[in-house]
Amino acid sequence: MIIDMPDTDTASVGRRLVAEREATGFSALGRVLTLVVITRPEDAEHAVETAAAASREHPMRVITVIIRPDEPVDRLDAQLRLGADDGASEVVVMAALGRVGGSIDTLVMGLLLPDVPVVLWFTGDLATSPESEALASLGSLGRIAARRVSDVTHAADPVAALRIAAERYQPGDADLAWSQISILRAQLAATLDQPPYLTVTAARMRGRVRSPEFRLLAAWLVLSLGVPVTLEAADSPISIAEVALTRADGDITLIGDPAAGVTRLRLPDLPEQHLPLTQRTAAECLSEELRRLDQDRVYGDVLRRGLPLLDGGPLRDADEDGRHV
Template sequence: MIVDLPDTTTSKVSKEIMTMRDKGGVVALGRVLTLVVITRSGHEEEAILAANEASREHPCRIIVLAEGTDSAQTRLDAQIRVGGDAGASEVIVLRGYGELAGESESLVSALLLPDAPIVAWWPHGVPEAAAQTSIGSIAHRRITDSANEPDPTAALFNIRRTYQAGDTDLAWTRLTNWRIQLAAVLEQLDGSPITAVTVEGASDSPSTVLLAAWLTLALDTPVSIEAGEPGTGLHRVVLSRAAGDVELNRPRRSVAELHQPDQPVQRISLPRRSLQDCLAEELRRLDPDDVFGEVITDGLARTNLRSVRTSEH
């Protein structure tokens, strides 16, 4: 069910939700959080689709602040989606114009679930300081996506400069399976020390930079980055040792190959993660991600980005 409320107020939106609940049995029971999505015009449906899919695992109220026009006459247009149009959630789309065009806590405060955590998500447009924005200041978790920025690496360094506990970025979440596999490999290695590490990934992949930063912290070893073709994600990691190199290589989009000295090649399922999978993972935890905090602040600072070079592979 979809209900449009043009030129309305948040009070009227709240009352309409109550009316729909009374008439159709739509309830907020079981909702575990409020997800506030701050998105740009033209990207609303992509974000709503991902949030709906993630909400099947984490039932929530989704409030979407869609970019309006500040030069237009001040008004608020709203849309309420419930049932099959909202996955396991209620979706409220707000589009402000004029004085209501910008991100504002006042637009969402009357619609937040009482006594429930708040998660803020910027699918496009990393804010200058997420924790200091109007919505970010009331959120328990703040999710950005540096991969959608014109300069993803610069966006990472901006996050580092303004980082507060509770901040995270989906470029980090996309690395979860890579980090699991690499941690397993490192546990199985013999005593031969790792003398150098090479991380290869797309030139526009912030996940490549974050993986290098994580390995820099974990191994205290020089890490170089090889920049490959844009848009292709993370490709491989090589651990250089006197006893023989260990290489985790993903030549295809879903299957990786693990090469180790004197062992047969192992094929490992390592697909590129979908947006909804990454969002669902971040909604599983409402406490700060301390590992990400260390990587984005300390690890990124120690990563030698001057070592980035064009890959020959």
């Protein structure tokens, strides 16, 4: 069911949600969180589809705010999407035209579900652009959110976006590029957790060196292993084409093979093994970030301590709250 509400306000949207629940039997009970999506018009439909897919694992209310500051009029247009077509969620799409988008917190506060966490998701470079209008308009919403998820993969300059994310990092921040490599990180960790327990003396990576997934994995390796990581550019359909860890008995190598849909694991003196290829959809990455609402300390350390090491920067210590001193 799709209900259009042009030229409206938050209170009217809230009343219409209540009226539709009473008329159709839809219930807000069982929702585990409220996901607030901040997006631009060109990314809006994909963001709604991604959130709806993630809601099949995490029943939630999705509030999508489309920022359109260049519109000549100041107006709020809304659309309600209810029913099975949007997964286990109820979706509110709000187009904030003109100056209306300058105060996102006032637009969505009245629509947040009570007694459940709030998660923010910024599509594109809205969280990592040098002068982000979205961050400036969050107000108190940014403080009450349990998690703030960005997506530097779609930034114009992902490397610069990662630097900005590191500068602005606060406990609770996350990024879909980090979720994209979580299976690969687990595969590497599991491989090293098998005998013989030899020390890794060097690491090498090959792939798209400016992709955020590539750089985050390299930063994780250099921070976790304390060894130099050689980065090699390759024309690859996937961000990380190969990872090699050097030990006294030889190299442990993971090679992505998109054509076969597998990752080839090669260990010294053992037959080649085939593992699932680690490419994931945006919905799968978002679902992973919604499974845990506490601080991701490893991501914070990699962002603030690991990335500078790739550029020869200093290694900084972190206190218990994830703040770096």
